[in-house]
Amino acid sequence: MPTKQSLPGGDPAAFKQLTTTTAGEDLRNLRSDLEFLNRLETEINHRELADKPTTYGLPDLNREQRDDETQEQYIEHQNEELREFITRLYIPKDGRKVWIKLSPAMLDFIGDMFYGRQNQAILWKGRGTGGSLCTAILMWLCLIYKSKSFTLMAGSSEQAKQMYQYTKGLWDCFPEMARNMLAAEPLQTETRLVNGTLLKIISASEKQARGKHNAGFVVDESCQEGEGTDRMISAAMQGAMSEPDYMIVMLSTFHHPIGLFQEVWDFADERGFGRFKWDVYDSMQKCDAGLETATKDDPLALNYCQTQCSLTEKQSLFDEMGESVDWKWKGCNGRSRHSQGFLPRKNVLIAKKMNRGTNVFAVEFENERPNWMRPVYDIEWVERSFVEADFPPPGTKILEKSVGIDWGLEGQTAMILTALCDVPTGAPLDPTSASPILREPPYKRCVIVLETQFMTGKLCAEAIKVLWDWAERFGQDKFYVYGDASHPFNNLEVSNEGFDCRPVPFNKWKDFGIGNCIKYFTNPGRLYIRRSLTGFLEQLKRYRQNKQGKPVKKDDHGPDAFLCAMIHFRFEERFGGDLELTPEELGESGAINYNPNFEGMSAVGNLPYSTPMPPQTEIPAAKIGNVETKRTSGGQVVVI
Numbered sequence: 001m002p003t004k005q006s007l008p009g010g011d012p013a014a015f016k017q018l019t020t021t022t023a024g025e026d027l028r029n030l031r032s033d034l035e036f037l038n039r040l041e042t043e044i045n046h047r048e049l050a051d052k053p054t055t056y057g058l059p060d061l062n063r064e065q066r067d068d069e070t071q072e073q074y075i076e077h078q079n080e081e082l083r084e085f086i087t088r089l090y091i092p093k094d095g096r097k098v099w100i101k102l103s104p105a106m107l108d109f110i111g112d113m114f115y116g117r118q119n120q121a122i123l124w125k126g127r128g129t130g131g132s133l134c135t136a137i138l139m140w141l142c143l144i145y146k147s148k149s150f151t152l153m154a155g156s157s158e159q160a161k162q163m164y165q166y167t168k169g170l171w172d173c174f175p176e177m178a179r180n181m182l183a184a185e186p187l188q189t190e191t192r193l194v195n196g197t198l199l200k201i202i203s204a205s206e207k208q209a210r211g212k213h214n215a216g217f218v219v220d221e222s223c224q225e226g227e228g229t230d231r232m233i234s235a236a237m238q239g240a241m242s243e244p245d246y247m248i249v250m251l252s253t254f255h256h257p258i259g260l261f262q263e264v265w266d267f268a269d270e271r272g273f274g275r276f277k278w279d280v281y282d283s284m285q286k287c288d289a290g291l292e293t294a295t296k297d298d299p300l301a302l303n304y305c306q307t308q309c310s311l312t313e314k315q316s317l318f319d320e321m322g323e324s325v326d327w328k329w330k331g332c333n334g335r336s337r338h339s340q341g342f343l344p345r346k347n348v349l350i351a352k353k354m355n356r357g358t359n360v361f362a363v364e365f366e367n368e369r370p371n372w373m374r375p376v377y378d379i380e381w382v383e384r385s386f387v388e389a390d391f392p393p394p395g396t397k398i399l400e401k402s403v404g405i406d407w408g409l410e411g412q413t414a415m416i417l418t419a420l421c422d423v424p425t426g427a428p429l430d431p432t433s434a435s436p437i438l439r440e441p442p443y444k445r446c447v448i449v450l451e452t453q454f455m456t457g458k459l460c461a462e463a464i465k466v467l468w469d470w471a472e473r474f475g476q477d478k479f480y481v482y483g484d485a486s487h488p489f490n491n492l493e494v495s496n497e498g499f500d501c502r503p504v505p506f507n508k509w510k511d512f513g514i515g516n517c518i519k520y521f522t523n524p525g526r527l528y529i530r531r532s533l534t535g536f537l538e539q540l541k542r543y544r545q546n547k548q549g550k551p552v553k554k555d556d557h558g559p560d561a562f563l564c565a566m567i568h569f570r571f572e573e574r575f576g577g578d579l580e581l582t583p584e585e586l587g588e589s590g591a592i593n594y595n596p597n598f599e600g601m602s603a604v605g606n607l608p609y610s611t612p613m614p615p616q617t618e619i620p621a622a623k624i625g626n627v628e629t630k631r632t633s634g635g636q637v638v639v640i
């Protein structure tokens with residue numbers, strides 16, 4: 001594009017030559033040349049204005065430092081201007097406007113990067129605490145105020161879509177600016193401005209990282225397990241570094257203890273990265289729960305936090321020998337009395353409740369560094385589910401049965417039989433009544449692990465014999481088999497026998513399956529395991545996480561078969577009501593901070609909820625009761 005300096009009229013010698021011409025025709029030419037130049041200049045001025053956010057009523061964020069200002073005062077002024085502006089922005093969500101709140105930690109991050117006080121940042125943020133949105137705001141500001149092009153690498157296509165929606169939402173706040181500055185409607189993969197500035201969104205699985213470099217590079221969810229991904233991120237960062245005036249941002253929750261994210265975090269100074277960090281309490285709304293109990297000596301009502309609120313806990317401190325030597329308060333402990341974020345307290349309480357019994361809340365929400373070799377299922381929770389071998393009592397209704405199988409033709413094959421039951425919990429109200437409701441005892445619904453079977457080096461036929469034995473003892477109807485998908489022929493044989501067999505691809509379902517079992521263990525009264533199943537219980541208690549927080553693949557056949565069986569009984573579907581907060585959990589007063597910006601917001605819709613969701617590949621829905629199997633005298637099965 002021509003600039004003012006390159007106009008033909010900008011050369012005085014050429015201009016003089018033109019004006020000294022005397023012939024009439026030349027004068028006419030001269031006049032039309034001048035008109036052309038004027039039009040060009042107007043067009044250029046217009047374009048320059050069109051490129052300036054201030055033309056559309058946005059603030060001028062680039063004021064120079066004044067002589068009478070110290071560096072600190074100047075930074076304070078810059079951050080204050082940014083805060084003023086950003087908190088007037090909103091993102092559209094489900095037809096509502098979500099006004100942006102900025103915690104001090106968020107403002108530091110955006111301010112340091114936007115004003116170039118740092119050019120490389122690593123941001124360790126809690127799950128659902130606004131990391132992606134803040135980074136989207138930063139990129140958008142750099143696009144419009146600095147014409148800096150960006151490549152954003154997202155951890156998944158879902159994250160990529162979300163980032164696109166955030167930046168698109170920001171453009172929508174200023175329709176006139178969008179009309180003049182954008183070359184075309186923003187696309188999920190690319191937003192192009194008239195002046196050539198570009199935002200490219202790619203996902204980490206793509207090879208595009210090797211394409212043309214932009215001066216800005218952001219990698220969201222950068223703490224990944226795979227070495228391949230780390231290599232790709234490193235290569236893309238190197239690419240950005242070769243550009244003048246580059247900016248790099250890595251952001252993530254810190255859930256894998258080893259890898260590029262950990263390396264950059266631990267050696268941030270050496271690598272020239274600025275460290276930024278915020279957790280769920282930084283992003284919470286200011287919390288007033290229990291504040292009415294404050295006293296002169298306890299103005300923040302910390303006593304309430306420590307005794308009434310589950311977001312504050314005691315944590316034991318251990319010496320090298322593993323002896324508990326001291327304790328400290330852990331979690332919120334009054335921090336959110338001063339918070340300026342957006343998350344309602346209720347959402348944080350729910351997130352903590354959903355992740356009970358695991359270290360997920362501590363690691364992903366409270367920004368604790370992940371550790372390893374913890375049990376996958378906390379020993380106390382497992383032991384709390386134990387019942388004697390004569391459980392359930394007579395009168396129990398067995399509603400559905402689900403068998404999980406972890407096949408191991410060379411090694412161990414594990415089979416676990418679970419059943420959804422209604423267990424009587426007392427005497428009927430009136431045994432002689434005409435009403436069946438009064439004649440029935442009160443029941444409690446739960447899942448019971450009834451039987452287990454471990455076999456080594458046995459053929460599939462042996463497993464099928466066991467299935468028949470269980471089907472005959474506990475009833476053939478509503479009898480489902482969930483087999484490890486890595487042995488398709490065995491699953492096929494089971495299906496050919498007439499069983500409703502659903503293969504479980506572990507690579508997709510394992511995290512979900514474990515999360516599902518954890519919900520059973522952490523919601524007392526919904527899962528029981530017979531104490532007599534000693535082999536299985538030992539494996540369950542020895543089941544550990546490795547350095548990456550993933551289950552160690554050692555003696556895991558029982559736990560794997562168990563999680564397969566339990567997939568049939570997804571906790572949310574069966575006992576979703578248990579996950580609601582009780583008034584006690586909300587706090588005595590039931591006080592939830594109310595933010596008008598979140599009017600009508602559903603707790604779950606905005607929940608920073610990290611329990612793995614069911615994978616995309618659905619295991620077929622239950623064909624309840626429509627296949628009946630019968631064993632003939634010759635051992636064959638007839639499907640009726």
Ligand SMILES: Nc1ncnc2c1ncn2[C@@H]1O[C@H](COP(=O)(O)OP(=O)(O)OP(=O)(O)O)[C@@H](O)[C@H]1O
Nearest residue numbers: 098099100101126127128129130131132133134342
């Ligand atoms: N600063 C904010 N002000 C108001 N609402 C916000 C803010 N940041 C985030 N939110 C709300 O929280 C939701 C999640 O935010 P975001 O995607 O930025 O979090 P995240 O930390 O990237 O989460 P995840 O860990 O899932 O990647 C947003 O869709 C928005 O509704």
Ligand SMILES: [Mg+2]
Nearest residue numbers: 131132159220
């Ligand atoms: Mg995110």
